[in-house]
Amino acid sequence: MMHFAKKLVLAGTFIGLFATPTLAAQCGNDAGGFNAWKSAFAAEAKKAGVKQRGLDALASAQYATGTIKADRNQKSFKYTLDKFMKVRGSATIISQGRKRKASNAGLFNALEKQYGVPAGVLLAIHGMETGFGGFMGSSKIVSAITTLAYDCRRSDFFVPHAVGALMLVDQGSITSNTKGAKHGELGHTQFLPGNALRYGVDGNGDGRVDLYNQTDAMASTANFLRKKGWKPGQGYQEGQPNFKVIKQWNAATVYQQAIAIMGAKIDG
Incomplete structure (x- = not known):
């Protein structure tokens, strides 16, 4: 029997403090100011509710050159749909998605009943994000996400996720060494840390939220979509x-x- 009730608690100050950041920490465009930024950002993170374990993780974070390189070279925005589908291996994702839906029918039926999100959408996301968990990233999450929060290009967007990552460390959900994608996404469906903190749920009923656990990740993905306005039974x-x-x-x-395309073919 599946359990989807327990949500990872979002610290109450998280959204309010960082909705419109006014940080003392100064952003930068190279590694030169990263350590100074971390020192200033630590004070802001502490005000947001980050505890000692999270602050220690921030202190040990290193400037992630690979993350900056990836952020400057995002090709998906330049591809045609046909090219993107080919590069992502859509035929394989659809085939594997159908098999996974059939072999895990109980899980996906329970998820759709709870959240209204059909299996095809969840499996399309799972397949595209990590090849159904085959590769969940090789970058240290805390270093990656704090580097992006420091970088001037999109600092305002990534600051809340940096705080989220430090709170996840405080809660024991990740450590300073936990690995994810180049932009700090984590788990089977690659949640940004702030979203993991806010939308993560305990899908398997073991009392903790672990997005590296497939059941928790699928439940959390469904919860994210439902909270974003998913209408059960609608196209x-x-x-x-x-x-x-x-x-x-x-x-x-x-x-x-x-x-949308792969989800429909998996569900079909």
């Missing part, structure tokens, strides 16, 4: 009510389209 192709919710998952239009 999710372009022009249908739930497509705008898929847009909340990834900013690239081709990525959104691919989720």
Whole structure:
């Protein structure tokens, strides 16, 4: 029997403090100011509720050159839909998604009953993000996300996720050495840390939220989509009510389209 009730608690100060950041920490465009930024940011993180374990993780974070390189070279926004589907291996994702849906029918039926999100959408995301858990990233999450919070390009966007990552360390969900994607995403479906903190749920009923556990990750992904406005029983192709919710998952239009197309084929 599946359990989907327990949510990872979001610290009450998290959203309010960082909705419109006014940080003393100065952003930068290279590694030169990172250590000074960390010192200033530590004070802001502490005000937001980050405890000692999280602050220690911040202190040990290193400037992630690979993350900056990846952030400057995001190709998905440049691909046509056909090119994107080919690069992502859509045929394999659809085939494997159908098999996984059939072999885990109880899980996906329970998720759809609880959240209203069909299996195809969850499996399309799972397949595209990590090849169904085959590769969940090789970058240290805390270093990656704090580097992006420091970087001037999109500092305001990543600051709340940096705080989220430090809170996840405080809670024992991750450590300073836990690895994820280049932009600090974690787990089977690559949640940004702030979203993991806010939308993560305990899907398998073991009393903790672990996005490296497939059941927790699937439940958390469904919870994210439902909280973003998913309408149970409504369509999710372009022009249908739930497509705008898929847009909340990834900013690239081709990525959104691919989720919808592959999800329908998996569900079909």
